[in-house]
Amino acid sequence: MLMHASGRPGKIEIVPTKPMSTQRDLSLAYSPGVAFPCLHIARDPSLAYDYTAKGNLVAVISNGTAVLGLGDLGALASKPVMEGKAVLFKRFADVDSIDLEVDTHDVDEFINCVRYLAPSFGGINLEDIKAPECFIIEQRLRELMPIPVFHDDQHGTAIISSAGLINALDLTGRAMADTKVVVNGAGAAGIACLELIKSLGIRHENVILCDTKGVIYQGRAEGMNQWKSAHAIDTPARTLAEALEGADVFFGLSAKGAVTQEMIKTMAPRPIIFAMANPDPEITPEEVKAVCPDAIVATGRSDYPNQINNVLGFPYIFRGALDVRASTINEAMKVAAAKAIAALAREDVPDEVDAAYSGRRLRYGAEYIIPVPFDPRLISAIPPAVAKAAMDSGVARRPIIDMVGYSRDLSARLDPVAAGLQAITETVRANPKRVVFAEGEEEKQIRAAVAFSNAGFGHPILIGREDRIRETMRATGLPAAESLEIVNARLSPKTKDYTDRLYRRLQRKGALYRDAQRLVNQERNIFGALMVESGDADAMVTGLTRNYWQAFDEIKRVIDPAPGELMFGMTVFVAKGRVVFVADTTVLERPTPVQLADIAVQTAHKARQMGHEPRVAMISYSTFGNPSNNRAERVREAVDILDARKVDFVYDGEMSPDVALDPELLSHYPFSRLKEPANVLVMPGLYSATISSKLLQKLGAVPVIGPILVGLSHPIQVTSMDASANDIVTMAVLACHDALKRETVK
Numbered sequence: 001m002l003m004h005a006s007g008r009p010g011k012i013e014i015v016p017t018k019p020m021s022t023q024r025d026l027s028l029a030y031s032p033g034v035a036f037p038c039l040h041i042a043r044d045p046s047l048a049y050d051y052t053a054k055g056n057l058v059a060v061i062s063n064g065t066a067v068l069g070l071g072d073l074g075a076l077a078s079k080p081v082m083e084g085k086a087v088l089f090k091r092f093a094d095v096d097s098i099d100l101e102v103d104t105h106d107v108d109e110f111i112n113c114v115r116y117l118a119p120s121f122g123g124i125n126l127e128d129i130k131a132p133e134c135f136i137i138e139q140r141l142r143e144l145m146p147i148p149v150f151h152d153d154q155h156g157t158a159i160i161s162s163a164g165l166i167n168a169l170d171l172t173g174r175a176m177a178d179t180k181v182v183v184n185g186a187g188a189a190g191i192a193c194l195e196l197i198k199s200l201g202i203r204h205e206n207v208i209l210c211d212t213k214g215v216i217y218q219g220r221a222e223g224m225n226q227w228k229s230a231h232a233i234d235t236p237a238r239t240l241a242e243a244l245e246g247a248d249v250f251f252g253l254s255a256k257g258a259v260t261q262e263m264i265k266t267m268a269p270r271p272i273i274f275a276m277a278n279p280d281p282e283i284t285p286e287e288v289k290a291v292c293p294d295a296i297v298a299t300g301r302s303d304y305p306n307q308i309n310n311v312l313g314f315p316y317i318f319r320g321a322l323d324v325r326a327s328t329i330n331e332a333m334k335v336a337a338a339k340a341i342a343a344l345a346r347e348d349v350p351d352e353v354d355a356a357y358s359g360r361r362l363r364y365g366a367e368y369i370i371p372v373p374f375d376p377r378l379i380s381a382i383p384p385a386v387a388k389a390a391m392d393s394g395v396a397r398r399p400i401i402d403m404v405g406y407s408r409d410l411s412a413r414l415d416p417v418a419a420g421l422q423a424i425t426e427t428v429r430a431n432p433k434r435v436v437f438a439e440g441e442e443e444k445q446i447r448a449a450v451a452f453s454n455a456g457f458g459h460p461i462l463i464g465r466e467d468r469i470r471e472t473m474r475a476t477g478l479p480a481a482e483s484l485e486i487v488n489a490r491l492s493p494k495t496k497d498y499t500d501r502l503y504r505r506l507q508r509k510g511a512l513y514r515d516a517q518r519l520v521n522q523e524r525n526i527f528g529a530l531m532v533e534s535g536d537a538d539a540m541v542t543g544l545t546r547n548y549w550q551a552f553d554e555i556k557r558v559i560d561p562a563p564g565e566l567m568f569g570m571t572v573f574v575a576k577g578r579v580v581f582v583a584d585t586t587v588l589e590r591p592t593p594v595q596l597a598d599i600a601v602q603t604a605h606k607a608r609q610m611g612h613e614p615r616v617a618m619i620s621y622s623t624f625g626n627p628s629n630n631r632a633e634r635v636r637e638a639v640d641i642l643d644a645r646k647v648d649f650v651y652d653g654e655m656s657p658d659v660a661l662d663p664e665l666l667s668h669y670p671f672s673r674l675k676e677p678a679n680v681l682v683m684p685g686l687y688s689a690t691i692s693s694k695l696l697q698k699l700g701a702v703p704v705i706g707p708i709l710v711g712l713s714h715p716i717q718v719t720s721m722d723a724s725a726n727d728i729v730t731m732a733v734l735a736c737h738d739a740l741k742r743e744t745v746k
């Protein structure tokens with residue numbers, strides 16, 4: 001209750017997407033400028049998708065007659081759920097959404113209220129409207145409206161439970177055609193789930209449907225309607241208890257506590273129990289496990305494993321449908337979504353997802369038959385499947401030509417890091433490289449290497465013992481990599497050559513030949529760095545097992561700084577729509593003015609290499625002499641040095657970070673050469689740089705990449721020891737990009 005009431009009451013607000021600060025902004029967004037799109041849309045209605053928010057806007061509409069499993073609470077009391085659905089659209093699929101509660105129980109009044117809203121929206125999500133009215137309402141609105149109309153409790157639930165069923169049958173070795181199912185609840189959700197599982201291969205005669213009156217058998221008269229009778233079968237069973245005897249699967253879409261432990265005991269061995277009523281299931285997982293420990297159990301709730309909830313579907317199904325401007329959401333699109341969800345559960349789960357679920361290692365099996373809602377891969381897995389099915393079934397009004405590009409754009413919608421690096425990842429994909437993953441026996445590095453390979457970035461080389469690595473891959477259920485090489489330093493035919501190379505470097509630094517031999521055999525960072533140095537690999541990543549400085553020292557034994565360059569660390573902050581490079585975050589404690597100037601030049605160069613035209617601010621606690629203190633002099637001198645060097649990028653300082661990043665504050669200094677906010681911040685020292693960047697990172701304020709090592713003569717990156725497999729892939733991609741840029745310069 002507190003959460004819903006705190007701050008601005010409720011869960012949504014509306015934010016403008018265009019500037020609204022000046023008179024000119026107003027003239028463009030409102031009168032007179034707004035007249036132009038109006039006139040254009042009047043001539044060609046399809047232009048509404050180009051000049052208004054329609055194409056990304058969905059209405060969540062309810063009359064509150066079946067609010068979750070709480071029954072008919074009325075339109076107003078349904079608003080918290082509908083606001084919730086609207087924010088889930090935004091959070092999970094970047095679909096803008098608004099809730100509309102329609103205060104009538106009358107089917108025709110409801111239809112007449114909604115049918116005229118098509119101009120406003122790209123789609124209509126009907127929610128929590130009870131059966132059988134919901135069937136008539138949806139059917140009529142689908143006929144009357146030229147945009148997708150989708151009753152989520154029917155089809156969203158059907159799609160997710162079908163995906164869960166596909167996997168639960170797989171895990172228990174059952175075939176659709178032989179599986180006996182009992183569905184409890186013959187309302188919106190129950191009937192739709194039943195129809196979809198039948199279209200996937202469950203046989204009509206193998207399903208018993210029940211409602212508050214018990215089994216829906218052929219010839220029953222009480223409490224019937226045409227949707228129930230379509231599923232009535234010839235059976236002697238009359239009660240839910242009788243129906244469940246020997247059944248393989250239970251689907252609960254009814255109400256809290258509808259099933260007992262006694263009933264579960266009579267089901268077939270290893271039963272599948274989806275107790276999906278919200279907020280409380282038909283039976284709790286604890287109750288099931290107490291009488292049947294090997295059952296596969298799912299609920300609609302977030303606090304148990306296996307959440308079968310339509311939140312896994314509706315945001316992404318609409319995303320795909322909107323993106324091809326589908327006229328409707330048809331059966332082919334629903335089946336495609338169910339299959340995409342089922343397939344995703346069988347893939348390796350990213351660390352970030354495990355972390356969001358209290359570190360529980362999620363792996364395809366009885367406790368993980370379906371992806372979790374916070375899985376960021378859902379957005380690139382489901383909408384493309386839905387969009388493709390729409391195109392193949394002829395309901396897409398704007399087909400997507402580049403489906404691979406579409407999937408990538410989808411991940412970038414929610415992941416600022418992916419968006420910030422998109423140009424780089426594309427370049428790397430087009431020019432795959434050989435990358436050493438030096439700590440090749442570490443599970444995270446193995447998973448990163450597999451992901452790197454399967455994403456098409458290049459050829460990973462894991463350093464380690466083949467049997468150990470293969471065993472880890474088997475134990476963690478990793479999918480096969482498209483390409484993967486394993487090099488054991490002790491067995492490699494290159495060891496002699498590498499030892500000679502290393503000995504030449506170290507012989508006058510106190511090392512004997514056998515010391516070099518030991519380093520090559522035992523230190524994977526040294527072996528890996530030698531692979532890169534000798535041209536046997538293009539780049540390398542490491543950092544999980546040694547702290548940053550140890551790893552860095554080992555690498556420096558093999559690799560020199562680039563001629564004339566300074567070695568330092570650069571951290572990249574990626575906020576939505578904004579990328580900021582901060583340096584030096586790792587090496588120089590108190591850079592001299594010349595070093596500060598060097599850091600500025602090299603960081604500006606890196607920013608440009610990564611596709612961002614640099615605007616450099618030399619950071620201090622003071623701004624252009626205020627407050628005046630000779631401690632800021634070092635930074636001022638660095639600016640003078642840059643002046644003398646006539647560098648090819650915009651820079652200025654000294655200035656404090658708020659001035660550097662805020663256009664309003666910057667405008668108080670009209671003489672500044674920086675006219676727009678800086679995107680490169682050169683910090684005055686290591687204290688300020690590391691403290692500020694680690695604070696931001698650990699508070700989760702902004703996604704961070706790095707620190708990225710700058711100034712080595714070969715592309716090698718060191719991650720932090722707590723890096724996730726995803727972070728490692730990002731660093732590997734950056735190292736590859738660096739390798740490519742060096743080739744271009746050569």
Ligand SMILES: NC(=O)C1=CN([C@@H]2O[C@H](COP(=O)(O)OP(=O)(O)OC[C@H]3O[C@@H](n4cnc5c(N)ncnc54)[C@H](OP(=O)(O)O)[C@@H]3O)[C@@H](O)[C@H]2O)C=CC1
Pocket residue numbers: 065066067068069070128129130131152153154157184185186187188189190210211212213223252253254255256258276277278279299300308309310311
């Ligand atoms: N996990 C998920 O994603 C979703 C879960 N649900 C849940 O499914 C349930 C039904 O929702 P919905 O279909 O929209 O609602 P409806 O009002 O359309 O249908 C409810 C159905 O459940 C039946 N029913 C109610 N209580 C019992 C009971 N004790 N035993 C047997 N049948 C019962 C009713 O029977 P009768 O016809 O005799 O009245 C009716 O057929 C809710 O709990 C809801 O939270 C719904 C959508 C998504």
Ligand SMILES: CC(=O)C(=O)O
Pocket residue numbers: 067068069128152153277278300309310311
């Ligand atoms: C999840 C959902 O939509 C429901 O329980 O009604």
Ligand SMILES: [Mg+2]
Pocket residue numbers: 068127128152153
């Ligand atoms: Mg619902």
